[in-house]
Amino acid sequence: MARANDEAAALLLELADLLSITGGDAFKVRAYEKAARSIAGHPEDVSELSLAGLKKIPTVGEAIARKVQDYTSTGTIRQVEELRAQIPAGVRALTEIPTLGPKKALALYEEIGVSSVDELAEAIERGRLRGVKGFGPRTEDNLRHGIELLRQAGGRVLVDVAADLADEVVAAVSAAPGVLRCRYAGSLRRGRETIGDVDVLAAARDAGPVMAAFTALPFVTEVIAAGEKKTSVRTSRGLQVDLRVVPPEAWGAALQYFTGSKAHNVRTREIAVRAGLRLSEYGVFDVESGELVVSETEEEVYARIGLPWIHPALREDAGEIEAALEGELPRLVTVEDVRGDLHSHTDLTDGTASLAEMVAAAKDRGLEYYAVTDHAPDLFMQRMTDAKILAQREEIRKLDARTEGLTILQGAELNIGPEGGVDWDADFLAGFDLCVASVHSQFRQDSAEMTRRFVRACENPYVHVIGHPTTRSIGRRNPVDADWDEVFRAAARTGTALEIDCFPDRLDLPADLVRRAKRFGVVFSVDTDAHSIRDHRNIRFGIAVAQRGWLTPDDVINTWPLDRLRTFLAGKPDRVR
Numbered sequence: 001m002a003r004a005n006d007e008a009a010a011l012l013l014e015l016a017d018l019l020s021i022t023g024g025d026a027f028k029v030r031a032y033e034k035a036a037r038s039i040a041g042h043p044e045d046v047s048e049l050s051l052a053g054l055k056k057i058p059t060v061g062e063a064i065a066r067k068v069q070d071y072t073s074t075g076t077i078r079q080v081e082e083l084r085a086q087i088p089a090g091v092r093a094l095t096e097i098p099t100l101g102p103k104k105a106l107a108l109y110e111e112i113g114v115s116s117v118d119e120l121a122e123a124i125e126r127g128r129l130r131g132v133k134g135f136g137p138r139t140e141d142n143l144r145h146g147i148e149l150l151r152q153a154g155g156r157v158l159v160d161v162a163a164d165l166a167d168e169v170v171a172a173v174s175a176a177p178g179v180l181r182c183r184y185a186g187s188l189r190r191g192r193e194t195i196g197d198v199d200v201l202a203a204a205r206d207a208g209p210v211m212a213a214f215t216a217l218p219f220v221t222e223v224i225a226a227g228e229k230k231t232s233v234r235t236s237r238g239l240q241v242d243l244r245v246v247p248p249e250a251w252g253a254a255l256q257y258f259t260g261s262k263a264h265n266v267r268t269r270e271i272a273v274r275a276g277l278r279l280s281e282y283g284v285f286d287v288e289s290g291e292l293v294v295s296e297t298e299e300e301v302y303a304r305i306g307l308p309w310i311h312p313a314l315r316e317d318a319g320e321i322e323a324a325l326e327g328e329l330p331r332l333v334t335v336e337d338v339r340g341d342l343h344s345h346t347d348l349t350d351g352t353a354s355l356a357e358m359v360a361a362a363k364d365r366g367l368e369y370y371a372v373t374d375h376a377p378d379l380f381m382q383r384m385t386d387a388k389i390l391a392q393r394e395e396i397r398k399l400d401a402r403t404e405g406l407t408i409l410q411g412a413e414l415n416i417g418p419e420g421g422v423d424w425d426a427d428f429l430a431g432f433d434l435c436v437a438s439v440h441s442q443f444r445q446d447s448a449e450m451t452r453r454f455v456r457a458c459e460n461p462y463v464h465v466i467g468h469p470t471t472r473s474i475g476r477r478n479p480v481d482a483d484w485d486e487v488f489r490a491a492a493r494t495g496t497a498l499e500i501d502c503f504p505d506r507l508d509l510p511a512d513l514v515r516r517a518k519r520f521g522v523v524f525s526v527d528t529d530a531h532s533i534r535d536h537r538n539i540r541f542g543i544a545v546a547q548r549g550w551l552t553p554d555d556v557i558n559t560w561p562l563d564r565l566r567t568f569l570a571g572k573p574d575r576v577r
Helices: 004-021 026-041 051-055 060-073 080-088 089-094 102-112 116-127 135-155 159-174 208-214 246-261 262-274 298-304 321-323 355-364 386-401 445-458 483-494 509-519 532-549 562-570
Strands: 180-186 195-203 222-226 232-237 240-246 277-280 281-285 292-294 367-371 409-413 436-437 497-501 524-527
Touching: 004 026, 004 080, 004 102, 004 277, 004 483, 026 060, 026 246, 026 532, 051 060, 051 135, 051 562, 060 080, 060 089, 089 159, 102 116, 116 159, 116 208, 116 277, 135 483, 159 180, 159 208, 159 240, 159 497, 180 436, 195 208, 195 524, 208 240, 222 240, 240 246, 246 277, 246 281, 246 298, 262 277, 281 298, 292 298, 355 367, 355 386, 367 562, 445 483, 483 532, 497 509, 497 532, 509 524, 509 532
Parallel strands: 195 240, 367 409, 409 436, 497 524
Antiparallel strands: 180 195, 222 232, 232 240, 277 281, 281 292
16 A cells, blocks of 8 residues: 555645645645655654654644644545535646646636646647736747646656555565565566556466455556456556466566567567577477477576576667677666765755754665755755855764764755856855755756856866756656757766766656766766655666666766765866866
8 A cells, every 4th residue: 555654745735736726825835745745755654643743744733733634534634625626627637737837727717618638738729828818829838848748648657656566566466375476577677767557477376366366455446357367457556557477487588578678579589580499478499399498587588599688777679689799788787886875955955854864864775975965045945045054064074973884975956057157156165075066947048058057067166966967857847958968078078977866757867868978988976866764765766777878886976985986076176177
């Protein structure tokens, strides 16, 4: 089942949306949004907390705590149910369109009767919005773009949603009678950024008890198809899950086949045919005799057709077959290689946990070093000041002195201005251990302007990492427009690392640009950008992007020993002179 924290947070976010639509107090809307983030990131189960325990969660006051208690006792929040009854479902669906706020969605419904995404698209094309106050030609263009983004997402979900569900399914199926092996396959195993459905594979002699246990899972809402080899269900998470049960001796061939991708499988089957073999989900067979040759492990399957085992993240027919044949497959970076995290936030700005709590979470991960990089003052909403950041610096020094086995670094996430400048002058920036610099505004600059903006940031002697470079928000905001080759040249020339931000709705740089940047000699930092304790777990999603970008540990600066990292950071001014 979904975590109580996640469900409570989702209800509070929905309450914020519903209040926005009905013209509720903006302060309350923001309070619900902040509380939702805190609850989602809180390590304790809210269903087990008293009212006093709930009030100890940052940004959760008594009124919100009572709403959470309402959820834990009834499964919902009464105010949410009341507002749902007042607002047509179609209006709420319209608010899913990027760039369309709740008040404008309600105005469209009230003035021209638009109550669905398709109706809005048709109304735009027929020019029906032109008589509605506040909907000019530019707004129409933005809405077209937003509808396109929403439709591109289709029925796909972010990787963390799919991974959480897949982990639960695998754990439950693994405990079913007779199951010898179980794991997820498909695009999730290959580390893709969005997932259409979850593929799970199990090995067992008798499929009956396995399928029965699967269909009885509490989050299964409908059995789409049930069979001896494959059963498909819909879940309350909005995802379809397909379970296939295979004999133990066919495990390797089935795992290879159902991991995909389709293009990769076509190539491996072609190689098998040229060797007088037939490769399928059941194994590798001799074409002449029809006899099974191998099938039990993926390594055996690949070896029999003349290839080394290929990491799932590379299986996209993007050069991995050729690299395998030449013996040039990279040793991909793994979560276990990560020694540090160079981008995170505390409750000094927009994080939900204290400095001590975030440091403890980093220590629990087994990290050797950890950078706190709260927002700089040009992001006005975070209300950073020189005095606050200097006070934090002293607090970090004291905490570092009494924390064994973990070095705490103080950094800052700077804002890259429209001309490429950043917060604070050189003398002040020199006091930080490292600086991440990110674009947080004016995303619509043209390619030339945005490229200059990034290049100038790279050329700043005190900018060590460009954070979430394309600024994309998957399904909500497209990447900025830039000449990425020029940006990569600047990053390589100045020794500025490019970040792979692990947040599931960012995963930025994307894998295709990671691989492209690597060819220019760029180095990377894979960071959680954690705003809560729970966000630390997102490291696996960023590492999956790094793997799909063919990165090795040597390409990723936060896998380096601390002394090597410090040398790299200290050498930045010399590299830009």
